[in-house]
């Protein structure tokens with residue numbers, strides 16, 4: 001059965017691995033109709049099969065969050081299938097860490113395009129719908145790097161500080177849309193496997209292997225925020241491994 005405070009779909013960007021995949025699986029098991037988006041549609045299809053086999057309702061659609069038209073197609077697909085969009089989880093992200101003097105400018109731009117612009121595209125695609133519906137919930141996955149800055153993470157942090165800032169601004173502006181920032185610490189996922197300085201990402205991978213949260217822990221935090229009554233807006237959740245300094 002669908003949780004009573006949700007009539008329509010929960011859309012999740014970056015649902016092909018890590019936190020997004022875990023969130024889709026968890027919300028699907030809880031009875032929310034979920035729509036999974038990412039570029040690797042083979043992975044999305046496999047996750048959707050699993051959710052359906054477990055009795056849940058799930059769909060997927062190809063999505064590149066850097067492309068506003070693609071994000072709009074993703075939302076239109078969800079609206080066609082489920083009638084309304086109750087929740088958007090802006091989760092897609094990349095973290096190719098390096099020091100600024102390495103001038104890995106393509107990777108700076110990629111972080112801005114996916115982490116920041118992608119989140120804005122998601123908001124742009126659902127905000128008019130949610131205002132017309134009179135309700136909605138936008139969950140933005142930021143990071144502990146949205147609260148502190150560390151060497152090699154200057155640009156990544158900049159995108160995550162920005163995600164937290166725009167989330168707070170949207171929250172203040174809207175009496176219709178609930179806005180939640182979810183800021184994880186080290187979490188097991190594929191995040192360290194895509195670009196960045198090799199030695200830096202190896203170190204992050206080692207730390208994550210030693211202490212990282214399972215992605216399901218972040219999924220549980222997202223589910224908590226979504227599961228509140230419509231009058232309750234959980235503004236921010238920070239979830240770190242107990243061992244993280």
Ligand code: NDP
Nearest residue numbers: 014016017018019039040064065092093143187189190191
């Ligand atoms: P993963 O690499 O496992 O997942 C990232 C997801 O983003 C994938 O599903 C990927 O799918 C998707 N993605 C990347 N680029 C695009 C794009 N252009 N369009 C659509 N989807 C895209 O890492 P995580 O699960 O760790 O990352 C999820 C979020 O959590 C990110 O925002 C990350 O910054 C944040 N986070 C992670 C932490 C961690 O320690 N793991 C800590 C704090 C925050 P595909 O490649 O198929 O498109």
